[in-house]
Amino acid sequence: MMNDAKTLGDEVRVxxxxxxxxxxxxxxxxxxxxxxxxxxxAAGWAVPSWPAEWWGRGLDKKSVSLIVNEFRKVxxxxxxxxxxxxxxxxxxxxxxxxxxxKIIPEFLTGRASxxxxxxEPGAGSDLAAVRTRAxxxxxxxxxTGQKVWTSGAQNADYGLLIARTxxxxxxxxxxxxxxxEMRQPGIEVxxxxxxxxxxxxxxxxLDGAVVPVENRVGDEGQGWKVxxxxxxxxxxxxxxxxxxxxxxxxxxxxxxxIDIARETxxxxxxxxxxxxxxxxxxxxxxxxxxxxxKQEMAQGSASPIMSLGKLAxxxxxxxxxxxxxxxMGAASMLDGPEHSLAADVNYRTANAYMTSIGGGTDQIxxxxxxxxVLGLPRETEADRNVPFRExxxxxx
Amino acid sequence: xxxxxxxxxxxxxxxxxxxxxxASPGGHDADLWQAMANLGIVSLLVPEEFDGIGAGAVxxxxxxEEAGAALLAGPLLPSAFIAASLVSLSDDADAKARLLPxxxxxxxxxxxxxxxxxxxxxxxxxxxxxxxxxxxxxxxxEASFLLSANLxxxxxxxxxxxxxVGCFEVDPSKVQISPLVSWDPSLRMSKIALSExxxxxxxxxxxxxxxxxxxxxxxxLAGEQAGACRRxxxxxxxxxxxxxxxxxxxxxFQAIKHMAADLLIEVESAxxxxxxxxxxxxxxxxxxxxxxxxxAFACADAFSxxxxxxxxxxxxxxxxxxxxxHLYLRRARADAQLFGQSDAYRERFVAAxxxxx
Ligand SMILES: Cc1cc2nc3c(=O)[nH]c(=O)nc-3n(C[C@H](O)[C@H](O)[C@H](O)COP(=O)(O)OP(=O)(O)OC[C@H]3O[C@@H](n4cnc5c(N)ncnc54)[C@H](O)[C@@H]3O)c2cc1C
Numbered sequence: 132m133m134n135d136a137k138t139l140g141d142e143v144r145v146x147x148x149x150x151x152x153x154x155x156x157x158x159x160x161x162x163x164x165x166x167x168x169x170x171x172x173a174a175g176w177a178v179p180s181w182p183a184e185w186w187g188r189g190l191d192k193k194s195v196s197l198i199v200n201e202f203r204k205v206x207x208x209x210x211x212x213x214x215x216x217x218x219x220x221x222x223x224x225x226x227x228x229x230x231x232x233k234i235i236p237e238f239l240t241g242r243a244s245x246x247x248x249x250x251e252p253g254a255g256s257d258l259a260a261v262r263t264r265a266x267x268x269x270x271x272x273x274x275t276g277q278k279v280w281t282s283g284a285q286n287a288d289y290g291l292l293i294a295r296t297x298x299x300x301x302x303x304x305x306x307x308x309x310x311x312e313m314r315q316p317g318i319e320v321x322x323x324x325x326x327x328x329x330x331x332x333x334x335x336x337l338d339g340a341v342v343p344v345e346n347r348v349g350d351e352g353q354g355w356k357v358x359x360x361x362x363x364x365x366x367x368x369x370x371x372x373x374x375x376x377x378x379x380x381x382x383x384x385x386x387x388x389i390d391i392a393r394e395t396x397x398x399x400x401x402x403x404x405x406x407x408x409x410x411x412x413x414x415x416x417x418x419x420x421x422x423x424x425k426q427e428m429a430q431g432s433a434s435p436i437m438s439l440g441k442l443a444x445x446x447x448x449x450x451x452x453x454x455x456x457x458x459m460g461a462a463s464m465l466d467g468p469e470h471s472l473a474a475d476v477n478y479r480t481a482n483a484y485m486t487s488i489g490g491g492t493d494q495i496x497x498x499x500x501x502x503x504v505l506g507l508p509r510e511t512e513a514d515r516n517v518p519f520r521e522x523x524x525x526x527x
Numbered sequence: 528x529x530x531x532x533x534x535x536x537x538x539x540x541x542x543x544x545x546x547x548x549x550a551s552p553g554g555h556d557a558d559l560w561q562a563m564a565n566l567g568i569v570s571l572l573v574p575e576e577f578d579g580i581g582a583g584a585v586x587x588x589x590x591x592e593e594a595g596a597a598l599l600a601g602p603l604l605p606s607a608f609i610a611a612s613l614v615s616l617s618d619d620a621d622a623k624a625r626l627l628p629x630x631x632x633x634x635x636x637x638x639x640x641x642x643x644x645x646x647x648x649x650x651x652x653x654x655x656x657x658x659x660x661x662x663x664x665x666x667x668x669e670a671s672f673l674l675s676a677n678l679x680x681x682x683x684x685x686x687x688x689x690x691x692v693g694c695f696e697v698d699p700s701k702v703q704i705s706p707l708v709s710w711d712p713s714l715r716m717s718k719i720a721l722s723e724x725x726x727x728x729x730x731x732x733x734x735x736x737x738x739x740x741x742x743x744x745x746x747x748l749a750g751e752q753a754g755a756c757r758r759x760x761x762x763x764x765x766x767x768x769x770x771x772x773x774x775x776x777x778x779x780f781q782a783i784k785h786m787a788a789d790l791l792i793e794v795e796s797a798x799x800x801x802x803x804x805x806x807x808x809x810x811x812x813x814x815x816x817x818x819x820x821x822x823a824f825a826c827a828d829a830f831s832x833x834x835x836x837x838x839x840x841x842x843x844x845x846x847x848x849x850x851x852x853h854l855y856l857r858r859a860r861a862d863a864q865l866f867g868q869s870d871a872y873r874e875r876f877v878a879a880x881x882x883x884x
Contacts, residue, residue: 497784
């Protein structure tokens with residue numbers, strides 16, 4: 132265990148200086164991104180808070196922040212995935228040792244990618260109502276059902292799957308969580324056209340798809356709990372702005388309202404300036420909140436602020452798009468490559484809904500904040516204590 | 528110190544105390560003031576060489592969060608924090624030796640006159656003029672919205688001089704002080720009129736000092752707003768869990784639950800904004816302008832919004848004078864005006880961001 136922050140900082144800097152070329156933003160050894168990630172994982176920087184026998188260094192959260200900062204300073208990817216990697220975290224926390232050995236390195240190095248097989252036509256906000264079934268057959272399960280809105284399913288190697296293994300208990304209790312190989316005969320992926328014009332998300336049809344028992348994450352019936360962990364990581368990442376995109380790019384792309392105001396000649400309009408200031412303030416305040424949350428967590432106290440990020444980010448993205456539209460004026464009616472600024476604003480207007488709907492809608496986020504952070508009474512659920520087989524999700 | 532201050536306020540600045548003090552002519556609790564002086568709160572910002580603690584903006588902000596939560600009024604902000612800072616910022620060794628130990632002990636209460644009737648707390652708003660006459664200066668004009676001037680032993684008055692903006696020590700008995708009735712009954716505000724008033728100039732105070740003083744005042748107020756905003760929010764959430772209608776606690780209704788979730792973002796943002804502004808001020812950070820102007824409007828708006836919503840969320844009980852919610856609303860509305868309005872700070876914020884972009 133290394134606890135001396137200064138020594139640790141030095142160690143990270145020395146290691147980075149030896150292995151990473153900050154100028155060209157590449158590994159000194161050359162090679163692919165995955166080969167760089169191999170080095171990061173081997174050195175224990177990928178998941179520093181995990182135990183040493185599991186790719187980590189047994190460090191506290193404060194040290195993780197320190198490491199992530201050093202990596203960020205030189206533009207090196209891969210550190211601190213114990214905060215951000217959905218699959219690795221879920222498998223590490225709930226998976227068996229064989230599964231951990233098999234899956235986690237692939238994900239930490241970015242060699243494998245995942246999709247999230249949660250939502251179904253009949254189960255969106257009410258995720259516990261999923262009807263995709265997983266039936267045990269010897270050493271594997273057979274999975275049958277339909278998933279929808281599955282982002283990235285067409286390119287994913289694995290799916291994190293929530294499916295029903297018991298129909299005779301109330302809805303939350305009969306679920307199990309799996310990590311299923313996507314490239315197999317029992318799985319068909321059909322892209323869906325989105326309002327952004329992209330086709331990132333898909334329908335996924337499972338018809339006797341096979342998943343080995345050892346790929347079950349957690350016990351049978353524990354699926355809801357495992358998925359909460361996976362969802363928490365996802366929401367955290369979205370609260371940090373992962374849903375912010377520019378058309379055709381998969382990278383974060385923070386908007387500059389000031390640049391747009393300059394380009395559209397509104398930079399001196401006092402009314403526009405007030406709105407720009409307010410939108411920029413929301414963004415800055417969210418960043419300050421996240422910073423404080425990380426500091427509070429580094430000191431060991433659980434921070435309620437973390438649960439606010441996604442809802443705050445949703446307002447930021449919608450407000451940015453609204454103000455950009457206002458700055459553009461009539462030109463915001465246009466689109467296409469000749470009107471690239473308008474096209475960008477239009478794209479952002481549509482894409483903001485990814486953050487306000489995906490990963491749990493704003494309304495569901497408000498329920499969660501109200502109930503889990505503020506301790507207000509839970510929503511009433513008509514089917515909470517009913518065996519799932521008898522609930523309206525099944526009987527209609 | 529923050530902990531002891533919180534305990535002191537819990538003991539001596541409960542709602543009943545606030546109401547008693549607010550109804551008294553001076554609006555001041557001398558016992559509490561003495562206890563605060565004993566704790567070192569009053570001398571917090573005064574340098575050690577003048578019998579103070581020598582702390583900075585970060586500690587001041589923390590103390591103001593506690594003060595705000597308890598709706599403390601009186602000379603803490605105007606005397607211990609603003610006036611003491613002004614004298615410390617000057618390079619007048621005599622004034623420091625004369626005033627700082629007295630302010631630090633709590634024996635002397637000072638307040639600063641730094642806005643006129645328009646109440647914008649800007650340089651252009653200073654309407655007192657000063658002219659030299661032999662060894663002394665003579666002041667003429669009016670200033671307004673002075674805090675705790677009713678208690679003051681010393682007035683520090685900003686004025687225009689032939690060589691730019693300056694600051695003057697004025698004996699309150701030589702000026703006409705008119706109380707201003709405030710909608711927040713815990714505040715004591717006054718207007719002053721000076722006519723042929725003799726005063727001593729404080730050396731080394733100019734327009735730059737004025738701006739620095741505003742920064743300190745804004746950060747202190749942001750702390751008050753953040754603390755007050757959190758407290759009235761907590762009071763409200765508590766009520767949501769206990770008030771039952773339609774057979775269940777009202778916090779179970781989404782219309783209310785979702786309001787509370789949205790308000791929590793404002794509460795947490797206010798805390799983050801106030802604390803980061805304090806840190807930026809204390810360390811003279813490069814993004815100080817951005818963070819201080821952000822705190823100025825974010826904390827003012829958050830407190831106003833949360834205090835207003837708390838009344839709606841309580842229903843009829845909060846429309847009664849006996850319920851504390853309106854006391855927070857009153858303070859929120861006053862605080863939203865003090866040291867400049869949100870719109871002005873939004874403009875400063877965007878200008879500072881523009882410079883950085
Ligand atoms: C861009 C994008 C990407 C996505 N990617 C994935 C993915 O990769 N994998 C995946 O599994 N899913 C994904 N989703 C699905 C997403 O998680 C769901 O759309 C979301 O949870 C809402 O479910 P729903 O669409 O069925 O809407 P519903 O649940 O039918 O909601 C409809 C409306 O009712 C409101 N509502 C529902 N219940 C309540 C309640 N209790 N209280 C108050 N209001 C309520 C909702 O807020 C919403 O406004 C994605 C969605 C989007 C938009």
